[in-house]
Amino acid sequence: MAGTVLVRCVSRTLLSPSAAKGIRGRGTLRYRWTAVKEGRTSAALTCVQSRRAAVLLGLPTLSFLGYEAYHRVQRSAVVLALEKEEVLEQADYLYSCAETEKLYQLLLQHKDSDDAEFLWRLARASRDVSLLPNMEAKQKKQLTYEAFEYAKKALEKDNNNFAAHKWYAVCLSDIGDYEGVKVKIGNSYIIRDHLETAIRLNPKDATSLHILGHWCFAFAELPWYQRQVAAVVFSTPPTATYEEALEFFLKAEEVDPNFYSKNLIMLGKTYMAMKDKERALLWLTKAKEYPAHTLEDKEVHREAVDLLKKLG
16 A cells, blocks of 8 residues: 555654654554654654754754754654555455545545545545445436545545546546436546556456456447437447457456456346356355345355356
């Protein structure tokens, strides 16, 4: 994580050896406050010594004031970096536990942040809350647009953040459901561009590969009436094949095997569309047997069971 690297670099540079030893473990607040306190004491001693040296050498008082201000800014940077790492670690833990609403409430406290790492996570959390069962239609729409705004802001703050590109693409696709077929198809070019950028920035991110595979699958099976709309509105409407979709799904599985139940079932559905029954059975069986930790996993399980029955 970029935040972790930042903290380590800053800690090594600014904290005394004894303070640096205090920063251990994941999310241990006691150690972190000890480290900051020790760093503050060390810096204070340094400032006292420097003041004495300044008097002895006859240096202007302003030089010391500037020196003290400089170290105050440095200490603030250390504290902020530690706080950022703590929050992001907590956020990622809640996400791994599927604590959707708790995660959303945690990140909502940072909605005015200028840090893309907070913003793209908040976009993802807002979207996840909108997908919770029994969500009212009005609130779902509000959260969908809210997620898009956070993703948009994340991208504005850091155009080289692969996750910002990924979630911008996902959230842009979501608002297309409220804007109509014409807008949704028009946005599809932008969506693919951002997904390709996310993959270029991080070729090892399996979810970006999966989402682009899903994009290809959707256009490969696009209903005829939507193809007609696309042909009328665009001189060269977006197209894709099942073979392209399969390539991205398989690449995602290669990068991170068994990472997502949805990727398994999409592999099964793609092979079904390509009339490859043997491979379809293989991947649908894997999807059915995937441990159901989330609501989506349970839905995948039910769909896999139904599709296996159809295949006989």
